[in-house]
Amino acid sequence: MNTPCLIYGSYGYTGRLVVRYAIERGLRPVLAGRNEAALRDQARESGLEYRAFALDDPDAVARGLDGMSVVAHCAGPFSRTARAMAKGCLRAGTHYLDITGEIEVFEALAAMDTRAREAGVMLLPGAGFDVVPSDCLALHLKRQVPAATRLVLAFHSNGRPSHGTATTIVENLHKGLWVREAGALTRKPLGWKQRTIDFGEGPPRGAITIPWGDVSTAYHSTGIPNIEVYMAAPRRARIMIRAARHFGWLLGSRPVNRYLKRRIDDAAPGPTDADRARSYCLLWGEATNDSGGRAEARLRTPDGYTLTALTTLAIAEKVLAGDAPPGFQTPAKAYGPDFILAIDGVTASWNSPQSPSS
Numbered sequence: 001m002n003t004p005c006l007i008y009g010s011y012g013y014t015g016r017l018v019v020r021y022a023i024e025r026g027l028r029p030v031l032a033g034r035n036e037a038a039l040r041d042q043a044r045e046s047g048l049e050y051r052a053f054a055l056d057d058p059d060a061v062a063r064g065l066d067g068m069s070v071v072a073h074c075a076g077p078f079s080r081t082a083r084a085m086a087k088g089c090l091r092a093g094t095h096y097l098d099i100t101g102e103i104e105v106f107e108a109l110a111a112m113d114t115r116a117r118e119a120g121v122m123l124l125p126g127a128g129f130d131v132v133p134s135d136c137l138a139l140h141l142k143r144q145v146p147a148a149t150r151l152v153l154a155f156h157s158n159g160r161p162s163h164g165t166a167t168t169i170v171e172n173l174h175k176g177l178w179v180r181e182a183g184a185l186t187r188k189p190l191g192w193k194q195r196t197i198d199f200g201e202g203p204p205r206g207a208i209t210i211p212w213g214d215v216s217t218a219y220h221s222t223g224i225p226n227i228e229v230y231m232a233a234p235r236r237a238r239i240m241i242r243a244a245r246h247f248g249w250l251l252g253s254r255p256v257n258r259y260l261k262r263r264i265d266d267a268a269p270g271p272t273d274a275d276r277a278r279s280y281c282l283l284w285g286e287a288t289n290d291s292g293g294r295a296e297a298r299l300r301t302p303d304g305y306t307l308t309a310l311t312t313l314a315i316a317e318k319v320l321a322g323d324a325p326p327g328f329q330t331p332a333k334a335y336g337p338d339f340i341l342a343i344d345g346v347t348a349s350w351n352s353p354q355s356p357s358s
Helices: 013-024 036-046 058-064 078-092 103-110 113-119 132-144 163-175 214-222 235-251 254-266 273-278 304-320 331-335 337-342
Strands: 005-008 030-033 050-052 070-073 095-098 122-124 150-157 177-181 184-188 194-197 205-209 226-232 280-288 294-302 347-349
Touching: 005 013, 013 036, 013 304, 030 036, 036 050, 058 078, 070 078, 070 304, 078 095, 078 103, 078 113, 095 304, 103 214, 113 122, 122 331, 132 150, 132 214, 132 280, 132 294, 132 304, 132 331, 132 337, 150 205, 150 214, 177 214, 194 226, 205 235, 214 226, 214 331, 294 304, 304 331, 304 337, 331 337
Parallel strands: 005 030, 005 070, 030 050, 070 095, 095 122, 150 226
Antiparallel strands: 150 280, 177 184, 177 226, 194 205, 205 226, 280 294, 294 347
């Protein structure tokens, strides 16, 4: 099956996984990135076409995207790459997907909504584990509690991060976290709140607030004005996260950042196939209103990297089939809360709402 789809950052850990799953689904994506030598080797292995271009010139990006219906952008940290790719997409008329979880990226692309609508281009960041399952969970809960004023989301994963994910975490450690309060993004210190959450498997787990992308995307999807996101973590890790608020300035220094990144580079690039097969993610959400109304729901998904490849390609296939609402979109806003239920390996404990009409 020949398709005008391009995967940028195709030779990174997650990019390679997306390419592999694309081929298994009968797609023939174009490989892309800035490293021509890596692309040449990957193209030789896969039998796919490649294009080498950097992201420092929107005109060059637009030329690199020529003829492409959709790009799956997998080259992070996205705070440094997303804007350039999105601008190139607007010039080329190419629909944009990425796998970011970075709040500032979601907000930056949301600010491009009008331009994207005028160009007839969909900008949909967060097409992977960040934030497809949690975004669908959020919109499902909104439909159960239409007047919800507070949304709490949480996840637990038994997997380990890739180089790219770990690098993004290191680069943002010193920034604290964001929550949504009265509709506004609000800074809070690391480890702002803790609570115990029942994910529906095993005993309830201790969890701590983190700067997850849903603080941005769930607001755009649901309009709920108060949003917090938690991650389950062992007690020792939660203590360390809270302690880090007192030396955030040190975590943000160049020497410490360089040291932590060297440690990341010395490790394996990401989980092996066997690791991913053993891994899973649990998600939980709760919506409440001012009158005491409440709903909660849970999801179980495959490993986050596996899910990222599956959901990114499922969205790309929708785009290639002509289903790409223009403007800034979140996964659930574009494709409804039940979108996640169609992904292999996902199970939910919720009553499925009626999907929105187009």
